[in-house]
Amino acid sequence: MVDELAAGERRPLARLLTRIENGDPTVRPLLPQLFAAGRGGHVVGITGPPGSGKSTLVSALIGEWRRRGRRVGVLAVDPSSPYTRGAILGDRIRMMEHAADRDVFMRSMASRGELGGIAATTWIAAAALDAAGYDPILIETVGAGQSEVEVARVAETTVVVEAPEMGDEVQAIKAGLLEVADVIAVNKGDRPGADRAARQLRAMLSTAGGRVARQPPPVMVTTATSGDGVAALADAIEKHREAAREPIAARDRAAHQVRRGLADLAAQRAVTTDAWESTVDAVARRELDPMTAAERLLDR
Amino acid sequence: MVDELAAGERRPLARLLTRIENGDPTVRPLLPQLFAAGRGGHVVGITGPPGSGKSTLVSALIGEWRRRGRRVGVLAVDPSSPYTRGAILGDRIRMMEHAADRDVFMRSMASRGELGGIAATTWIAAAALDAAGYDPILIETVGAGQSEVEVARVAETTVVVEAPEMGDEVQAIKAGLLEVADVIAVNKGDRPGADRAARQLRAMLSTAGGRVARQPPPVMVTTATSGDGVAALADAIEKHREAAREPIAARDRAAHQVRRGLADLAAQRAVTTDAWESTVDAVARRELDPMTAAERLLDR
Numbered sequence: 001m002v003d004e005l006a007a008g009e010r011r012p013l014a015r016l017l018t019r020i021e022n023g024d025p026t027v028r029p030l031l032p033q034l035f036a037a038g039r040g041g042h043v044v045g046i047t048g049p050p051g052s053g054k055s056t057l058v059s060a061l062i063g064e065w066r067r068r069g070r071r072v073g074v075l076a077v078d079p080s081s082p083y084t085r086g087a088i089l090g091d092r093i094r095m096m097e098h099a100a101d102r103d104v105f106m107r108s109m110a111s112r113g114e115l116g117g118i119a120a121t122t123w124i125a126a127a128a129l130d131a132a133g134y135d136p137i138l139i140e141t142v143g144a145g146q147s148e149v150e151v152a153r154v155a156e157t158t159v160v161v162e163a164p165e166m167g168d169e170v171q172a173i174k175a176g177l178l179e180v181a182d183v184i185a186v187n188k189g190d191r192p193g194a195d196r197a198a199r200q201l202r203a204m205l206s207t208a209g210g211r212v213a214r215q216p217p218p219v220m221v222t223t224a225t226s227g228d229g230v231a232a233l234a235d236a237i238e239k240h241r242e243a244a245r246e247p248i249a250a251r252d253r254a255a256h257q258v259r260r261g262l263a264d265l266a267a268q269r270a271v272t273t274d275a276w277e278s279t280v281d282a283v284a285r286r287e288l289d290p291m292t293a294a295e296r297l298l299d300r
Numbered sequence: 301m302v303d304e305l306a307a308g309e310r311r312p313l314a315r316l317l318t319r320i321e322n323g324d325p326t327v328r329p330l331l332p333q334l335f336a337a338g339r340g341g342h343v344v345g346i347t348g349p350p351g352s353g354k355s356t357l358v359s360a361l362i363g364e365w366r367r368r369g370r371r372v373g374v375l376a377v378d379p380s381s382p383y384t385r386g387a388i389l390g391d392r393i394r395m396m397e398h399a400a401d402r403d404v405f406m407r408s409m410a411s412r413g414e415l416g417g418i419a420a421t422t423w424i425a426a427a428a429l430d431a432a433g434y435d436p437i438l439i440e441t442v443g444a445g446q447s448e449v450e451v452a453r454v455a456e457t458t459v460v461v462e463a464p465e466m467g468d469e470v471q472a473i474k475a476g477l478l479e480v481a482d483v484i485a486v487n488k489g490d491r492p493g494a495d496r497a498a499r500q501l502r503a504m505l506s507t508a509g510g511r512v513a514r515q516p517p518p519v520m521v522t523t524a525t526s527g528d529g530v531a532a533l534a535d536a537i538e539k540h541r542e543a544a545r546e547p548i549a550a551r552d553r554a555a556h557q558v559r560r561g562l563a564d565l566a567a568q569r570a571v572t573t574d575a576w577e578s579t580v581d582a583v584a585r586r587e588l589d590p591m592t593a594a595e596r597l598l599d600r
Contacts, residue, residue: 035588035589251580253584254583258570259570260590261590262566262597265594266565280554281551281554290554290558291328293558293561294558294562
């Protein structure tokens with residue numbers, strides 16, 4: 001199966017991604033092989049609120065990387081929200097201009113709603129695209145919630161897309177997203193406030209200091225519809241690839257992935273024990289505290 | 301110690317909360333006792349973006365519950381963001397009007413940045429306030445990120461505060477918050493668009509259907525500065541208390557808390573084994589996949 005992926009065939013990859021998305025238990029034993037078959041493709045998370053023109057920008061980035069001769073993989077991750085689902089799917093139609101390109105592989109993936117579910121699924125799917133030789137592998141996600149932070153920790157490089165007209169209020173909401181940004185794109189650069197918004201963001205990021213141990217992320221101005229600034233954004237993303245692969249950064253990411261794996265595994269095992277139902281019931285009746293309950297389940 | 305809490309003394313409670321916040325390991329053995337000493341205080345999460353007037357509303361709610369003869373506990377949970385910190389502290393000054401009231405206990409808690417850290421700390425701190433006889437126990441949090449969703453799962457009832465002027469763009473960003481809402485307050489009800497915003501939210505919530513198995517949350521209009529609608533909001537929160545304590549809801553919350561406990565515990569144990577560093581290094585060098593790494597660590 002991994003050989004078929006390595007040969008660049010689309011159908012085995014599509015089938016594997018379906019199994020990954022469905023949480024098929026036969027995927028688990030493939031992981032060591034899949035991981036070992038990785039070809040070092042750059043995993044890039046792209047996130048930002050609806051209205052920032054993110055999907056158009058992703059489409060423009062795909063075009064730029066294709067001109068550079070790269071095979072591009074795209075995972076469009078839908079959060080589990082029933083409120084935003086329709087809007088997101090509509091938005092992604094813009095990416096369809098690359099649908100006929102054999103060297104672009106696009107896949108929409110739904111979250112299973114479970115804590116950790118989206119991160120685990122995305123991580124394994126990215127490994128599959130890597131084994132199939134795509135580079136970069138773009139993980140596109142919508143919104144400003146838990147899933148974005150989780151997805152950011154799967155990606156080696158996280159791009160946050162903004163739009164200039166977003167007011168102070170929205171800026172504050174998005175502060176959480178800026179924390180995870182390695183590169184920021186102020187899109188819709190042809191609108192009046194774009195350069196000012198970029199300057200404000202740079203000032204905000206440079207004075208944040210203190211608790212932020214690292215270099216502030218570069219703030220790029222792009223106009224996805226005309227293509228202005230898209231090549232420079234692709235360059236900034238490529239440049240971050242090196243920083244992301246420095247031992248300390250790689251180790252931090254690995255530690256987080258293993259922690260996440262431990263959480264998923266411990267929960268999976270506990271849920272399948274005989275004691276799960278009665279233990280949870282005892283906590284619900286307040287006869288047992290959650291930490292002691294967890295300890296008992298883990299020690300079985 | 302639990303006896304001192306039960307006697308309603310403030311200093312032992314303040315000291316215990318400091319130990320909880322610092323992650324002091326001597327807190328762990330107290331948990332069964334602390335949990336057993338719970339008096340059934342209603343844990344209410346209150347969240348929403350900066351600019352929604354949330355802190356003023358919390359202050360008005362405290363006043364309302366004081367008039368009803370209740371002792372009110374407040375945990376103001378700061379997310380780890382360096383970008384929003386200043387704004388949040390400034391915002392909370394509005395709650396200080398209750399600082400001299402002996403029957404209001406307010407405490408600001410910082411997150412440790414660790415995944416799960418904020419939820420675990422908040423859960424234990426709420427248990428301490430419960431043992432000390434506060435009811436309701438308000439957990440106030442800012443923003444629209446991972447921590448809010450986590451905090452929502454600690455609370456029995458989650459109130460999301462909105463402001464009427466927030467546009468479509470912001471609505472979409474906040475969809476993630478609406479998913480966790482048990483009660484919604486459209487604050488700044490004296491502004492022109494307030495009633496229209498409330499109607500829009502009600503329509504959005506009632507048509508979301510399908511994937512949402514439960515009753516849509518009530519949407520209340522409040523004006524925190526004048527007090528209009530605050531008593532009705534307090535009533536809506538009280539009403540949800542019963543729903544939150546139905547066996548299915550209590551069980552769901554307990555299952556999530558135990559899962560979270562399992563995740564924290566599995567990670568804590570793995571991190572302290574000799575194999576942790578070398579295993580994470582192997583994942584960072586891509587010699588081992590994260591899931592197999594987690595399995596090995598868990599099986600030691």
